[in-house]
Amino acid sequence: MLVVADEVEPGLWSDAIRSMPVDLLLAAGDLPFDYLEFLVDALDRPGVFVPGNHDLDLDLGGFDSVAGIPLRAGFPSRWPGPRGWINADGEVVTAAGLRIAGLGGSIRYNDGPNQWTEAQQARRARRLVRKARRRPVDVLLTHSPPRGVGDREDPPHRGFECLRDAVDRLHPAWMLHGHIHPHGEPVPDHQLGATTVRNVVGHRFIEIARSPANLEGYSPPIQRRWAVRPARAIGRGHSHT
Numbered sequence: 001m002l003v004v005a006d007e008v009e010p011g012l013w014s015d016a017i018r019s020m021p022v023d024l025l026l027a028a029g030d031l032p033f034d035y036l037e038f039l040v041d042a043l044d045r046p047g048v049f050v051p052g053n054h055d056l057d058l059d060l061g062g063f064d065s066v067a068g069i070p071l072r073a074g075f076p077s078r079w080p081g082p083r084g085w086i087n088a089d090g091e092v093v094t095a096a097g098l099r100i101a102g103l104g105g106s107i108r109y110n111d112g113p114n115q116w117t118e119a120q121q122a123r124r125a126r127r128l129v130r131k132a133r134r135r136p137v138d139v140l141l142t143h144s145p146p147r148g149v150g151d152r153e154d155p156p157h158r159g160f161e162c163l164r165d166a167v168d169r170l171h172p173a174w175m176l177h178g179h180i181h182p183h184g185e186p187v188p189d190h191q192l193g194a195t196t197v198r199n200v201v202g203h204r205f206i207e208i209a210r211s212p213a214n215l216e217g218y219s220p221p222i223q224r225r226w227a228v229r230p231a232r233a234i235g236r237g238h239s240h241t
């Protein structure tokens, strides 16, 4: 999979990526939507994202999808998020045979969008864990890192304590986040139990084995133009063979 966050990579915003062997795109927030839309179109693979603190306040509540057309209150409507991407904020979604739990946003440091106090994010994290229904996920995709695991001490870049607990309960192979700009310094991975925590600012290619439990229902390539609901969205090319 190709994971992107926070910084546009000019090398990826080019036709050269069309031939890259990527099954799944993940985005950990704070990227322009036209960049995300280019990537999902060029690679023609599913994309799953969570919003960051520099993204719009995506009021995605109330959207539904019928035959790939986003509806709000029963009427066709332009979804304000990146076209072709699944918003995994607070959701557990399945894409390209992987189970991905998402939790966007950063710690609250001003009145900007997608910012949460520790208590608010902890509530959101508990809801996310409940949605996973005691089954492990392959990836926990967040914008912010956990507290004390690659975060910083300045108020906007402090991590969330509750994400450590979420890792504990969701047992992801990978926890992928953005938000912390390395400014040229090397960014080491961290371990939380069996989970590898990686800062993906810029981009990273990651190989991940699909867990057999998730292979059922997977038939590549899945192409969703307007999938708003996480799983079981009605979309072209989605079959259960």
Ligand SMILES: [Zn+2]
Binding pocket: 029, 030, 052, 053, 054, 106, 143, 178, 179, 180
């Ligand atoms: Zn950020």
